[in-house]
Structures are given as structure tokens and as C-alpha cells.
Amino acid sequence: MSAIIKTTHLTKAYGTQKAVDNLHMTVEQGQIYGFLGQNGAGKTTTIRMLLGLIKPTQGQIEIFGENLLTKQKEILRRVGSIVEFSGFYENLTARENLLINAKLMGVHKKNAIEEALEIVGLQNEPAKLVGKYSLGMKQRLGIARAILHHPELLILDEPTNGLDPIGIKEIRKLITTLAEERKITILISSHILSEVEQLADQIGIIHQGKLLEEISFAELRTRNRKFLEFQVSNDNKAAMLLEQRFDIFDYEVHDDGKIRVYSHIGQQGKINKMLVEHDIEVSRIALSEDRLEDYFIKLIGGGTIG
Amino acid sequence: MVNLVYTELLKLKRAKMFMVSLIGAAAAPLMVFIGYLDYKAKKPDMPVLFSEAFSQTNLYVLLLIGTLLYGVITAYLFNREYVEDTLKNLLTIPVSKISFIASKLVLLFIWILVLTLVAWGLTFILGWIGQYEGLSAGVLLQSLKQFLIGGSLLFLLSTPTIFVTFLFKNYVPTIIFTAVITMGNVALANREYKALYPWSAVHLIADNGFVPEYPPLYSYAAIIATAIIGLIATIVYFKKADIH
Ligand SMILES: Nc1ncnc2c1ncn2[C@@H]1O[C@H](COP(=O)(O)OP(=O)(O)O)[C@@H](O)[C@H]1O
Ligand SMILES: [Mg+2]
Numbered sequence: 001m002s003a004i005i006k007t008t009h010l011t012k013a014y015g016t017q018k019a020v021d022n023l024h025m026t027v028e029q030g031q032i033y034g035f036l037g038q039n040g041a042g043k044t045t046t047i048r049m050l051l052g053l054i055k056p057t058q059g060q061i062e063i064f065g066e067n068l069l070t071k072q073k074e075i076l077r078r079v080g081s082i083v084e085f086s087g088f089y090e091n092l093t094a095r096e097n098l099l100i101n102a103k104l105m106g107v108h109k110k111n112a113i114e115e116a117l118e119i120v121g122l123q124n125e126p127a128k129l130v131g132k133y134s135l136g137m138k139q140r141l142g143i144a145r146a147i148l149h150h151p152e153l154l155i156l157d158e159p160t161n162g163l164d165p166i167g168i169k170e171i172r173k174l175i176t177t178l179a180e181e182r183k184i185t186i187l188i189s190s191h192i193l194s195e196v197e198q199l200a201d202q203i204g205i206i207h208q209g210k211l212l213e214e215i216s217f218a219e220l221r222t223r224n225r226k227f228l229e230f231q232v233s234n235d236n237k238a239a240m241l242l243e244q245r246f247d248i249f250d251y252e253v254h255d256d257g258k259i260r261v262y263s264h265i266g267q268q269g270k271i272n273k274m275l276v277e278h279d280i281e282v283s284r285i286a287l288s289e290d291r292l293e294d295y296f297i298k299l300i301g302g303g304t305i306g
Numbered sequence: 307m308v309n310l311v312y313t314e315l316l317k318l319k320r321a322k323m324f325m326v327s328l329i330g331a332a333a334a335p336l337m338v339f340i341g342y343l344d345y346k347a348k349k350p351d352m353p354v355l356f357s358e359a360f361s362q363t364n365l366y367v368l369l370l371i372g373t374l375l376y377g378v379i380t381a382y383l384f385n386r387e388y389v390e391d392t393l394k395n396l397l398t399i400p401v402s403k404i405s406f407i408a409s410k411l412v413l414l415f416i417w418i419l420v421l422t423l424v425a426w427g428l429t430f431i432l433g434w435i436g437q438y439e440g441l442s443a444g445v446l447l448q449s450l451k452q453f454l455i456g457g458s459l460l461f462l463l464s465t466p467t468i469f470v471t472f473l474f475k476n477y478v479p480t481i482i483f484t485a486v487i488t489m490g491n492v493a494l495a496n497r498e499y500k501a502l503y504p505w506s507a508v509h510l511i512a513d514n515g516f517v518p519e520y521p522p523l524y525s526y527a528a529i530i531a532t533a534i535i536g537l538i539a540t541i542v543y544f545k546k547a548d549i550h
Binding site: 048051052053054055072073076077079081083085086087088089090091092096099100101103104105129145 | 322396548549550
């Protein structure tokens with residue numbers, strides 16, 4: 001595998017605030033890379049730098065193994081992108097908007113525009129002006145514009161932002177299809193974990209401008225730990241008893257009397273009996289796995305995502 | 307570059323701004339024509355000359371309506387890429403920032419020429435309806451030359467307006483800027499400094515109405531210096547500006 005995107009020490013400062021802080025990111029060929037972070041984490045700023053729209057304060061960007069600074073034009077010809085919301089000339093139709101890109105990129109294939117519109121399902125309203133499009137249609141048209149010239153790398157910044165669940169599902173399907181059929185490497189950013197979870201091979205988690213982790217989903221799953229969850233009436237007392245009677249120290253107390261025990265899987269019966277004997281009501285016992293979301297929240301130190 | 311200019315033209319398809327600008331360009335000939343009707347009502351025996359009508363119309367176009375109208379279309383051409391959020395698409399295609407500015411300038415020049423010809427043509431038609439006198443090929447050619455020179459020089463002076471548009475990315479400061487320029491024209495109308503103020507110097511050159519205090523060279527120099535400074539400021543600023 002070879003790296004399609006590689007950043008080193010990538011930093012963008014606005015005044016004293018570092019919107020992107022010393023980012024080392026690697027996207028390998030053929031991957032769908034989920035770039036995950038809360039609102040304001042620095043995703044769009046990173047993507048703008050990858051596309052040469054803003055200049056890094058520090059650091060290097062290599063795309064297709066070439067330096068973006070010196071080979072920007074050549075590199076960008078092989079990239080398709082959406083940054084935040086897609087802007088269009090609202091007095092023109094979808095075809096006319098795409099024609100502008102086709103002309104300027106030297107896409108000469110006669111049916112390239114038709115093909116792109118068909119892929120995103122916008123071929124049926126040739127006369128409608130883009131000003132009359134819904135947000136979902138605009139985002140799909142944005143994807144059509146991004147793939148018009150058959151790029152090898154697609155950079156999509158929150159392509160499902162503001163869409164309804166059906167729209168989100170459609171875009172997700174579209175992205176999977178593009179990755180499979182055209183073998184495009186895709187970088188997709190999102191602040192919603194569940195969205196990239198179903199798409200990505202690899203995720204990079206960005207928080208307050210820093211890349212906290214870059215990990216493949218396969219590896220992430222092996223890391224997820226099983227635990228027993230007890231819903232108890234008195235969590236303080238229960239925790240003390242777990243330590244004294246069973247030597248259990250690998251546990252967490254969560255809200256409203258939930259205790260997660262990461263060892264002694266299979267001994268829930270015994271533990272339950274002991275708790276009940278000490279006058280603790282156990283209203284629920286469950287065997288579960290750390291969800292990705294919990295992992296994520298732990299990683300960024302509290303707060304919520306999605 | 308041909309493709310870029312073609313796409314710039316395409317972007318104007320169905321654009322209301324183009325129609326509105328045509329109405330704006332019709333304002334000066336209409337004003338002069340209304341003045342003529344008034345004059346005829348008071349002094350029915352006095353002849354009105356074509357050359358007079360052309361020269362008056364050009365005066366209004368260059369000193370009042372043109373600076374405002376061309377300022378507004380300049381702001382529209384450049385600012386709409388920010389308003390409609392299309393600039394990032396263009397620059398990631400990628401189109402170089404210099405060719406982007408160049409293609410917009412070509413279109414602006416064409417647009418200003420069209421408006422100039424509309425003003426000239428309408429003056430001619432209204433004069434024909436009103437039966438002005440003294441029509442000759444010489445008068446037509448001379449006036450056309452004056453209109454075209456004036457329009458072209460005002461086009462050169464659009465570069466500071468472009469800079470203001472890029473700087474603020476908003477119509478309001480640009481319109482205030484062009485209003486102030488127009489005020490300058492009015493304030494200097496009867497003073498010899500009008501030869502040095504680039505925007506009123508345009509009219510002096512087009513109309514050959516130089517003042518004895520300052521040789522024509524000063525007027526040309528004022529216009530060219532302003533245009534070049536505006537262009538350099540625009541390019542330098544836009545080249546290093548982050549695109550958000
Ligand atoms: N042009 C700018 N000027 C100042 N601060 C900015 C600018 N753009 C982004 N920021 C700041 O940088 C941080 C990261 O923003 P952004 O990259 O848009 O986050 P995300 O896309 O992950 O939501 C935010 O704190 C934001 O306020
Ligand atoms: Mg963002």
C-alpha cells in the first residue's frame with residue numbers, strides 16, 4: 001500500500017488559536033478514511049489545507065507522493081472535493097453548472113455530465129434551476145461535480161450535514177458504490193460516529209486540532225472489551241463489595257447505579273447472589289461490549305459526539 | 307482562457323443583473339431626451355443638435371451613472387463567487403487565481419462595452435424620434451469614439467473597486483466606495499483639479515475638454531497609475547488570501 005495523503009507537522013493558527021495542531025495523518029490507497037471530530041475540531045480547516053485553499057502555518061502536505069506546495073495544479077486535477085456546503089450558480093441548471101467544471105477541467109467525454117448526474121440520481125429534472133434545489137439535492141449535485149473528472153481521490157467534508165435520514169442513507173450508499181466500483185480513495189469527515197462507522201476502513205480522530213488516534217476499524221474491534229453491567233440500588237456499597245469479595249478492581253461506576261465489570265465474565269450469577277445477600281437490589285444484568293461511541297468519548301475526554 | 311471566458315458568459319445566463327444593468331445604461335439617454343422635451347416645450351424654434359445630445363449623454367454616463375453602474379456590476383461579477391460560495395470549487399478544479407481575475411476582467415470589459423453601446427444607440431434612436439438636427443457620419447463616428455474611449459477608461463479604473471470587493475467580500479462597502487467616487491466627480495466638476503482626479507479625467511480625455519492648468523499627460527498618468535495600483539493590490543491580496 002502507498003500513502004495517498006500524508007501530512008507532517010501540519011498546523012494552522014488563527015491568531016493564538018491553533019485550529020489544526022501538529023497533525024500527522026496518513027491515508028492509504030483504496031481506503032475509505034473517516035475523519036472524525038466534534039464541531040470545531042479542525043476538520044474543515046485540515047481539508048481546506050489539503051486542497052490548497054488556505055496555507056498552513058507550518059508543516060507539509062504530500063498527496064500522491066508529491067508536495068502540494070510545488071505540484072498543486074497537477075495534484076488537484078486528480079482530486080474531487082466538497083468543502084462544507086457545495087456552492088452553485090443558482091441561476092443555472094445542474095447540467096450548466098457541471099458544464100462549467102467540465103469545460104475548465106478539460107473533460108471532453110460527451111456523456112460525462114450525464115453519467116455523473118445519473119450516479120447521484122439527478123438526471124430527471126433537466127430544466128430545474130439549482131436555486132430551486134433542496135439541500136439534499138445540492139449535496140448530491142456536489143458529489144456529481146466532484147466525480148465528474150474521474151478523480152483518484154475524493155475529499156468530502158461532512159457530505160451528509162443537514163440532510164434527513166433518507167438523504168444520509170442515499171449518500172452513504174453512493175459513497176460505498178464509488179469506492180467499490182471506481183476504486184477511489186475517499187477521505188470523508190463527519191461529526192457523527194455512526195455515520196463513518198458503517199463506511200470507513202480507517203478512522204482518524206481529531207479533537208481541538210490534534211489527531212488523537214488513527215486506527216483501522218478491524219483493530220478497533222479487537223480492542224473493544226466485554227463487560228458485565230449491573231443495575232444496582234446502591235452503587236457505592238456494591239462497588240465496595242465487589243472489591244472485597246471478588247477482588248474486582250477493573251470496573252467503572254456509571255450514572256444511575258450502573259456498574260460495569262470488565263473481568264469475571266461468566267460469573268454474573270455468583271456476583272448477583274452475593275449482592276442480593278447484602279441487601280442490594282439488582283434490577284438488571286447484561287453482558288455487553290464497549291461501543292465505539294464510548295471509546296470515542298473516552299478518547300476525547302468526555303463530551304458527546306453525534 | 308477561451309474556456310474561462312465562455313464559462314463566465316454562461317454564468318450570466320438568466321441573471322437578472324444583466325437586464326437591470328441594461329435599464330441602468332438607458333437612464334442617461336432618457337434623461338437627456340426628457341431634458342430635450344422640456345426645452346422644446348419652452349423654446350419650440352431652437353434646433354437641437356445630435357452632437358449636443360451625444361456629448362451630454364456621455365457626460366452623464368461617464369461622471370454619474372457609469373461610475374455607479376459599472377461599480378455595481380464589478381462588485382457583482384467578483385462578489386457573487388463569494389456569495390454563492392463557488393470560489394472554492396473553481397480554485398480546486400484548479401483554476402489559477404490570475405486567470406480567474408483575467409477572465410472576469412475580460413467579461414467586465416465586454417459588459418461595459420455593451421452598456422456603452424446601448425447608451426450610444428439609444429441616444430441615436432431617441433434623437434431620430436425627436437428629430438434632432440445635424441446628423442452626419444462624422445458626428446456619429448466622433449461620438450461613438452468618445453463613448454468607447456470613456457467606457458474603456460472607466461473599465462481600467464475598475465481595479466480599485468475589485469480590490470475593495472475582495473477586501474470586504476460584501477456589496478455594501480463597494481457601493482459606498484463607488485458612491486464616494488461619484489461624489490468626487492460632482493465636487494470637482496467646476497474646478498481645474500478634475501484633470502487630476504482619475505474618474506473625472508476620463509471625461510476630459512473622452513471629450514477633449516482639458517483645462518489649461520494641467521496638460522493631458524497628467525490626466526493619462528492619473529488614470530494609468532490608479533488602474534495599475536488597483537490591479538497590483540488586487541492580485542497581491544487575492545494571491546495570498548485564504549479562501550474560506
Ligand atoms: N477563518 C477563521 N478564522 C478564525 N478561526 C477559525 C477560522 N476558521 C476556523 N476557525 C476556528 O478553527 C477551529 C476549527 O474549525 P473547523 O476546521 O471549521 O472545525 P470543524 O470543521 O471540525 O467543525 C474552530 O475553533 C473555528 O472557530
Ligand atoms: Mg467543518
